[in-house]
Amino acid sequence: MRFHLEPRPEPSRLAGWLSPLVATIAVLGIGFVLFSAMGKNPWHALYVFFIEPVDTLYDVGELLLKASPIMLCAVGLAIGYRANVWNIGAEGQLIMGAIFGGGVALAFHDSASPLVLPLMLVAGLLGGMAWAAIPAFLRTRFNANEILVSLMLVYVASFILSLLVHDAWRDPEGFNFPQSKMFTDVALLPNMVAETRLNVGFLLALAAVALGWVFMRKSLVGYQMRVAGLAPAAANYAGISARRTVWLGMLIGGGCAGLAGVGEVAGPIGQLLPVVSPGYGFAAIIVAFVGRLHPVGIFFASLLMSLLYLGGEAAQMQLALPSSVTGLFQGTLLFFLLAADVFINFRLRVTYPAVIAAKAV
Amino acid sequence: MDHVAQLLILTLAAGTPLVFAALGELVTEKSGVLNLGVEGMMLVGAVVAFIVAATTKSPWLGVLAGMIAGAALSLVFAFVALTLQANQVASGLALSLFGIGLSAFIGLEYVSVVIEPIKPLVVPGLTDLPVIGAMLFGHSPLVYLSLVLFGLIQWFLFHSRAGLILRAVGESPQSAHAIGYPVLRIRYLAVMFGGACAGVGGAYLSLVYNPSWTEGMTAGRGWIALALVVFATWKPWRVLAGAYLFGGVTLAQFQAQGMGVDIPSQYLSMLPYIATILVLAFISRDATTIKLNAPASLGKSFHPYR
Numbered sequence: 001m002r003f004h005l006e007p008r009p010e011p012s013r014l015a016g017w018l019s020p021l022v023a024t025i026a027v028l029g030i031g032f033v034l035f036s037a038m039g040k041n042p043w044h045a046l047y048v049f050f051i052e053p054v055d056t057l058y059d060v061g062e063l064l065l066k067a068s069p070i071m072l073c074a075v076g077l078a079i080g081y082r083a084n085v086w087n088i089g090a091e092g093q094l095i096m097g098a099i100f101g102g103g104v105a106l107a108f109h110d111s112a113s114p115l116v117l118p119l120m121l122v123a124g125l126l127g128g129m130a131w132a133a134i135p136a137f138l139r140t141r142f143n144a145n146e147i148l149v150s151l152m153l154v155y156v157a158s159f160i161l162s163l164l165v166h167d168a169w170r171d172p173e174g175f176n177f178p179q180s181k182m183f184t185d186v187a188l189l190p191n192m193v194a195e196t197r198l199n200v201g202f203l204l205a206l207a208a209v210a211l212g213w214v215f216m217r218k219s220l221v222g223y224q225m226r227v228a229g230l231a232p233a234a235a236n237y238a239g240i241s242a243r244r245t246v247w248l249g250m251l252i253g254g255g256c257a258g259l260a261g262v263g264e265v266a267g268p269i270g271q272l273l274p275v276v277s278p279g280y281g282f283a284a285i286i287v288a289f290v291g292r293l294h295p296v297g298i299f300f301a302s303l304l305m306s307l308l309y310l311g312g313e314a315a316q317m318q319l320a321l322p323s324s325v326t327g328l329f330q331g332t333l334l335f336f337l338l339a340a341d342v343f344i345n346f347r348l349r350v351t352y353p354a355v356i357a358a359k360a361v
Numbered sequence: 362m363d364h365v366a367q368l369l370i371l372t373l374a375a376g377t378p379l380v381f382a383a384l385g386e387l388v389t390e391k392s393g394v395l396n397l398g399v400e401g402m403m404l405v406g407a408v409v410a411f412i413v414a415a416t417t418k419s420p421w422l423g424v425l426a427g428m429i430a431g432a433a434l435s436l437v438f439a440f441v442a443l444t445l446q447a448n449q450v451a452s453g454l455a456l457s458l459f460g461i462g463l464s465a466f467i468g469l470e471y472v473s474v475v476i477e478p479i480k481p482l483v484v485p486g487l488t489d490l491p492v493i494g495a496m497l498f499g500h501s502p503l504v505y506l507s508l509v510l511f512g513l514i515q516w517f518l519f520h521s522r523a524g525l526i527l528r529a530v531g532e533s534p535q536s537a538h539a540i541g542y543p544v545l546r547i548r549y550l551a552v553m554f555g556g557a558c559a560g561v562g563g564a565y566l567s568l569v570y571n572p573s574w575t576e577g578m579t580a581g582r583g584w585i586a587l588a589l590v591v592f593a594t595w596k597p598w599r600v601l602a603g604a605y606l607f608g609g610v611t612l613a614q615f616q617a618q619g620m621g622v623d624i625p626s627q628y629l630s631m632l633p634y635i636a637t638i639l640v641l642a643f644i645s646r647d648a649t650t651i652k653l654n655a656p657a658s659l660g661k662s663f664h665p666y667r
Contacts, residue, residue, distance in 0.1 A: 144646075160631075162627050328466045334454070335437065
């Protein structure tokens with residue numbers, strides 16, 4: 001018996017939507033094996049990891065709270081990925097958004113104006129876009145690989161943030177801890193559901209999902225970007241500017257990530273710290289793929305990713321499992337997804353050697 | 362003169378992990394496969410090497426284990442990207458993210474463990490020679506190994522038949538397949554070689570350069586190695602030059618602090634990353650040079666029946 005991969009005449013849409021499910025189930029399977037190997041009751045561990053983090057209203061609030069920045073980043077990245085613009089530095093753009101937005105909050109620390117928060121959001125958006133503009137510029141002007149440039153800028157951004165909270169923006173009454181002053185109430189996103197920590201940042205993420213869908217599916221520019229991604233030569237022939245595609249893909253991704261950054265410092269964190277994200281910008285890359293680069297898919301995939309973060313924390317507290325198991329699951333999820341994706345373009349054919357086939361007849 | 366010798370030794374020491382990782386990736390890319398998972402493979406190589414060295418008390422077994430771990434991890438990428446023909450960019454990213462998670466997970470209990478590092482070479486009579494003694498004979502054995510590796514790769518790629526076939530696969534897999542060469546098998550081997558080299562690069566970090574294990578201790582060196590291959594326009598000797606250049610940049614940090622320059626450390630820590638960006642932009646600015654030098658099928662999947 002031999003296995004062959006045979007190209008399908010048409011890509012299978014069904015396989016495309018099934019493979020995130022297959023990947024999720026495969027990750028659960030890996031979890032089962034891993035937890036057993038570590039001497040835990042696997043059913044109980046899976047329960048603690050995937051069910052318990054969402055069994056109260058407060059917990060659901062936490063799930064949506066954590067999903068918001070991931071969703072924002074992933075929607076923006078997906079638009080770029082559709083156009084073959086590989087921005088993998090959303091983490092850095094998120095940090096820059098936090099710096100710009102947080103900077104506004106600190107500059108207007110004495111103000112009680114309701115305009116502070118909108119100003120912060122705009123600043124964060126611009127900060128993320130500015131950080132993404134660097135790889136866009138270097139790519140369009142100097143042909144420099146945007147994957148590497150955007151990734152390098154993640155490190156640079158985190159050093160800038162560290163510099164600021166250690167020095168210029170350090171809270172003078174903070175006992176020398178590297179942290180800024182706590183933001184005032186006008187600089188914080190209002191709470192949305194009582195008895196949870198969920199704030200209106202979630203609505204922002206939902207709006208991004210909706211806008212992302214409209215942009216990709218209903219606008220001419222979105223259509224042009226998809227063409228540029230699917231068939232660069234055809235796009236070029238049709239006069240779609242490759243330069244504009246790169247710029248748009250980068251700026252949209254950067255802007256969304258910047259907003260996610262403000263959402264974090266004006267939300268659950270409430271001040272600037274040396275670290276403002278546990279890798280949401282990288283998790284968003286996985287979410288973008290698992291969500292099939294489609295805003296609706298991304299909505300669900302970011303809930304799953306958020307659950308992986310919460311599950312990791314729960315497993316650490318209740319089962320004494322290392323929380324880094326989250327990172328392991330994240331990587332595994334993407335691998336299984338990419339592997340399952342083979343069935344979009346291929347089908348498995350099993351052939352039997354002639355002898356056995358003859359006997360069977 | 363002693364200062365110069367010291368600087369040379371430190372530069373080579375800082376550049377060596379990049380030499381290993383970038384040379385390995387160069388061979389992988391020459392076969393037409395873009396593996397963005399170098400950072401992940403280096404980290405897993407580093408942690409596995411450290412764990413094995415700590416348990417067996419033999420750092421050399423650690424190096425071997427790091428090499429095997431890097432190659433084994435690269436197989437996961439090879440299966441997804443070559444056999445299942447997934448997008449190479451996405452698969453490589455997956456490998457990096459997976460490696461970061463995996464290394465943090467398995468290295469957790471080894472964070473504050475102390476090991477016996479691999480000592481610098483001492484050749485009786487030669488290392489003590491004035492001026493050139495330490496410069497020529499005072500490095501870690503792995504530094505010499507990286508230079509040997511460079512020579513071997515240079516010979517293999519441009520002076521051996523197997524290397525010619527590897528390059529042919531990278532330029533035109535269809536033609537190579539038509540002549541009868543096993544494209545997938547050659548690419549598998551090239552990916553595994555890249556993984557093994559990245560693993561040794563990681564092992565060098567955790568056993569020689571900074572004998573310890575901390576989460577994410579490669580600090581982006583895997584990505585810098587990828588940039589180095591572009592910077593080198595896929596030529597081994599330029600990889601070597603580039604790696605030492607970056608090694609030198611990393612040193613600026615220690616040099617400035619040593620000379621009592623009062624500048625926040627973050628500025629100096631940013632330098633290697635900013636240097637990478639600038640150099641990448643400078644080298645890539647001429648699209649034709651890149652196009653002429655890059656393997657023609659780089660990053661593209663190959664299926665014999667298409």
